[in-house]
Amino acid sequence: MAISKVVKGSAEACKGVQSGMTLMLGGFGLCGIPECSIAELVRMEVKDLTCISNNAGVDDFGLGLLLQKRQIRKMISSYVGENDEFERQMLNGDLEVDLIPQGSLAERCRAGGAGIPAFYTPAGFGTEVANGKEVRDFNGKPHVLESALTADVAFVKAWKGDKAGNLIFKATARNFNPMMAMAGKITIAEVEELLPEGALNPNEIHTPGIFVQRIFQGENYDKRIEQRTVRPRQIESNG
């Protein structure tokens, strides 16, 4: 029998999450974020969090909800341009911010999960991102030494999951979720559809269950769209 990771809901899943912890949260913008877990963190009122997440949500959704309640002490992100509350807190000095290149962020999370303590990347050489970091030439090109990132708890959101914690993401909602699942000491997955053991094709799984410690069926997904861009639905005339 596969090892079951199923818990009842966000409250049981988030048991043990404490103030002062370092958390990872999957998602790109509002796409593929662990909505239910974030709502639970707001309810739990945990504070002084360090949050590793590509973005910081918008004012009233995603990580913006934790920012509103001043639950975050430090953000490690690559792009935070969509959140005014964030900018206010940062420019006031209330929020510590570490901005790092998106590719380095993704690779540092993967490294953290893969037992690779550090690697070299060309990204950020010659910029303030490289300050205090070792630089070394490879193939005649300077590279920066970047270290692995891990988290006390990683929160990821998947489309489908099974009892064993195996996950399948949908379209571009995959983004940072697989690497963060690898990098959490405890990884909590919320899914739109929780399926029984054996319901997923073992060839189609994006995140193997070994990386997931708890999985629960999420509820009432909002899945807000940040930039609704569409083409008008019109009958095209022929000439």
Added chain:
Amino acid sequence: MAISKVVKGSAEACKGVQSGMTLMLGGFGLCGIPECSIAELVRMEVKDLTCISNNAGVDDFGLGLLLQKRQIRKMISSYVGENDEFERQMLNGDLEVDLIPQGSLAERCRAGGAGIPAFYTPAGFGTEVANGKEVRDFNGKPHVLESALTADVAFVKAWKGDKAGNLIFKATARNFNPMMAMAGKITIAEVEELLPEGALNPNEIHTPGIFVQRIFQGENYDKRIEQRTVRPRQIESNG
């Protein structure tokens, strides 16, 4: 329209492969090896090859076919125990051999494809594998600096592929194929089933077509089994 990578067969696919080149070949044992491309390399009689492959085939199949014809000058592998011809050539000094830990081999190929020139791993510390390599402590534990591997041409074998070079592997025939696909300056994919554009679900693809320069429909797959281990089919009595 997606960029088409389709070529007619192994002969067209292997055009430009020359003696002295460094090749990568996917597969684990005889599982998931690029059979048709290997057969073509035998026909082409290219020599002095450096082959990066987890294993070296068996005497009369897989890379063993190239060893028989003395087409390989150097092997970079992790386990070569199944091939007597290999051991003969190596102990005679006719074949140069670089044995490296399997996880480091996989990660070095991925690094080569991902533009990461080097990374640290604990594997091999204190062994002859670490000779001449930088060692550095991270989290109180010594790690070895390993460099990226790339190849002039990478040969991979997939179950299904499409015109755009997108690949899906089957079961454990995936193994080294995805990383080697990333690390080839030219990557040649042979597939059991070549499908038209759009036939693969974009959520289920293991290797994005951007990593593949040529793809062809393979023929007459042997798919030899190295260790046929089975349970007897018997009617179990109840008590």
Added chain:
Amino acid sequence: MLDKNGIAQRIAQEVRDRWYVNLGIGIPTLVANYIPDGMDVEFQSENGILGMGPFPMDGDEDADLINAGKQTITAMPGAVYFDSATSFAMIRGQHVQLTVLGAMEVAQNGDIANWKIPGKMVKGMGGAMDLVASAENIIVAMMHTNRAGDSKLLKACSLPLTGVGCVKRVVTNLAVLDIQGGAFHLVERAPGVSVDEIIAATDGTLVVPDDVPEMQIS
């Protein structure tokens, strides 16, 4: 003088058949609209899609399918989704043939700044630092001057850098310029723009050849 669409149209002329292309937010996104029919080009968006298509029809938008600008998009036949680590493996590993992105400043040595105005605006670099550090072929798409009328083509960047010595070509509303040997080289004028106007709008060293052809924009 070109508008944003004109800049995009001119950059589209740089795209070659069978290229994978990453387009940044803003003007670069518009480049996709001007790829000639019959040319096979695939667009990568660093949040995790290759084979990005146009915006969806009204009502077909999917919260799970966006581009790096967080806009709802569609997927072309032959598209593929992947995670962020794989996406930047493509970028860092130089599997993408062309990167087009915007900038606040470009310097005559190829430096680019586009992610931060200290004390004022801090949006973050997103994927830009990975893109400019890795791409073999980087084109900057931007207006020649900022809203205050100051040149964005400088002797040296004043803002925190995104990348060093990486920009090779800049296409603005006024001109196409190459960066080479520590100077801007004027390659083409925008329709109706004089060489003098370009000189006046360029702060960095500008090399002007005897003959500066006008862009051919249909």
Added chain:
Amino acid sequence: MLDKNGIAQRIAQEVRDRWYVNLGIGIPTLVANYIPDGMDVEFQSENGILGMGPFPMDGDEDADLINAGKQTITAMPGAVYFDSATSFAMIRGQHVQLTVLGAMEVAQNGDIANWKIPGKMVKGMGGAMDLVASAENIIVAMMHTNRAGDSKLLKACSLPLTGVGCVKRVVTNLAVLDIQGGAFHLVERAPGVSVDEIIAATDGTLVVPDDVPEMQIS
């Protein structure tokens, strides 16, 4: 004295509920046969499967579904396939709770050698170096002596090392031994084996407590 199956059976007692376990080639593979019913354990094989099941029924074997020993296998419900880089991410990242592997030599400081006899046998290390360098919990399964009758539990390894100071427990046909403070510590005797026999068969420093219980093998 234990046979190979006995060694496997004793090692199975070390496995805990909800563990992911990597079993090496040879004796370690047999451990899977002795996991108690009702205990949820998943087997990882480093060539790319989690949730490895027993050998297939005769006729059901699939060339595309093998374990790291190149044997045809089956997949359990809830299994998952992945590539070699992801497989060693699991191993290196310490997501696997237990590694069981064979050895040619084990030293009293925890060093292990199992991949090469210079000038004679060079099979390669396969995944063993990654496994022993990363696993928090390594059990070596082997015969106490080699075919020539020489001890495989040594003061120092004579063969090229696979890993340094990493082995914590050894289970042989004669005994269970822990490695601690630079010595072997006798923990259990195999059924019918005397402490003196174990002392005689052990080349390295052996710490023997007053009471050495006999293994409980059903």
